[in-house]
Amino acid sequence: MRAAEIADQLTTVLVTEEEIREKLDELARRVESDYDGKELLLVGVLKGAVMVMADFARALNRPLEMDWMAVSSYGAGTKSSGVVQIRKDLDTDLTGKHVLIVEDIIDSGLTLSWLLENFASRGAASIEILALLRKPEAAKVHIDSKYVGFDIPTEFVVGYGLDYNERYRNLRDVAVLAPHVYS
Numbered sequence: 001m002r003a004a005e006i007a008d009q010l011t012t013v014l015v016t017e018e019e020i021r022e023k024l025d026e027l028a029r030r031v032e033s034d035y036d037g038k039e040l041l042l043v044g045v046l047k048g049a050v051m052v053m054a055d056f057a058r059a060l061n062r063p064l065e066m067d068w069m070a071v072s073s074y075g076a077g078t079k080s081s082g083v084v085q086i087r088k089d090l091d092t093d094l095t096g097k098h099v100l101i102v103e104d105i106i107d108s109g110l111t112l113s114w115l116l117e118n119f120a121s122r123g124a125a126s127i128e129i130l131a132l133l134r135k136p137e138a139a140k141v142h143i144d145s146k147y148v149g150f151d152i153p154t155e156f157v158v159g160y161g162l163d164y165n166e167r168y169r170n171l172r173d174v175a176v177l178a179p180h181v182y183s
């Protein structure tokens with residue numbers, strides 16, 4: 001689905017499909033060189049990271065393993081509280097693995113800081129983060145995200161895996177949802 005087809009539900013397209021593709025290629029070259037000679041496990045955080053994972057994994061010209069984690073963070077409305085519950089755990093034993101967490105967006109950073117602690121306690125050899133998008137609020141909780149695609153303003157965005165009530169995930173671009181859709 002393209003932004004033009006639902007233009008009345010969006011305000012601005014922030015990142016286009018083409019920009020995402022170029023950025024993921026660029027990040028893939030960095031990851032290939034940083035993880036040269038190491039076993040790499042990509043962990044996608046469901047469900048928002050599905051598109052990033054699918055495209056980023058295919059941009060990587062090297063062997064890798066993939067696993068998925070589903071978590072929910074409870075809080076009022078669109079804000080996460082930092083209280084995280086595992087809905088689907090990894091199938092992989094992290095002992096000795098070089099883990100790269102693949103995320104759609106870092107907002108408060110609370111979900112990721114919880115995940116980092118959780119993974120560290122499972123004996124991973126290294127843990128890094130790749131996030132397609134980052135909002136300025138990420139500064140609140142310091143998250144060392146080694147690979148970041150785009151810094152975007154503090155607005156509620158949808159598309160490329162990101163949803164509003166499970167909709168808009170199949171939008172090819174990342175766009176700001178028009179306020180009249182949720183008010």
Ligand code: 5GP
Nearest residue numbers: 048080106107108109110111156157162163
């Ligand atoms: P954090 O714990 O960093 O505040 O929450 C991150 C999660 O909240 C993301 O993985 C994503 O699922 C959701 N989220 C944060 N900002 C947005 C946004 O602008 N749009 C959408 N659709 N989800 C968001």
Ligand code: MG
Nearest residue numbers: 045048104105
């Ligand atoms: Mg996410």
Ligand code: MG
Nearest residue numbers: 048162163164
């Ligand atoms: Mg969501």
